[in-house]
Amino acid sequence: MKTVQIPRLTTSSIVQGTLLGLALWLQSPLQAQVLNSASLSRSPVPINEDFAVTVQLTPNSNTVWCGMRVEYGDGRTQDIRVGSDGFQSLPLKLTHRYGGSGDYNIRIFGRYMSRGLKSAIPCEGAPISLPVKVIDPAVGEAARRLEEQAQREQNERNRMRQDEERLARERQSLEAQRKALEEREQQAKERELAERERVLREREAALSRKAQETAPPKPAAPPAAPAAKPAPAAKPAATGF
CATH class of the missing domain: 1.20.5 (Single alpha-helices involved in coiled-coils or other helix-helix interfaces)
Structure with missing residues (x-):
């Protein structure tokens, strides 16, 4: 049986491949896809439960791959090479979960990804900021x-x-x-x-x-007595000198 020798990849060969890929992109007129918008599958989001982040990109006529980074605000990040790694259809559907309640901020922005010949230039467009409120259902x-x-x-x-x-x-x-x-x-x-x-x-x-009707009549009153004659006046006494 004949043994086939597979050349080993060295650091220098990887760097050379990366530089070669970058040089090819710099010499080409290709344009990356553009970050458009992002949305949550629900809000608020319960802790320890998966939720989806939908990222909408606008493909250009060249439809080249591009690199992007997602920072979830809890210390975890996700680097994505749009067009590969399971992200070959648009819009992108990302899944994440938080282990604690609070207010988080998801940031999505273009990022150069060095993968040798499969390196990707940054996705174009302004960075996207997506606030997320995470609640504890028990609380x-x-x-x-x-x-x-x-x-x-x-x-x-x-x-x-x-x-x-x-x-x-x-x-x-x-x-x-x-x-x-x-x-x-x-x-x-x-x-x-x-x-x-x-x-x-x-x-x-x-x-x-x-x-008044039954009372007897009163007796007649006796005749009145004649009035008495006045006494004669006394004569004055004679006075002698």
């Missing part, structure tokens, strides 16, 4: 329960206040009814007393008329 559930409890307590306070207002209105209504009843009773008593007084006056008047 969110506890907060939801607290909010529901607070809402129930508020509803109970509202109900108690409404009951107090209703009872106050009922007390006012009963007080008004009591006063109206007392006034009607007082008026009825006054009418009854007035009626009794009227009946008594009529009885007294009837008795008085009856007494």
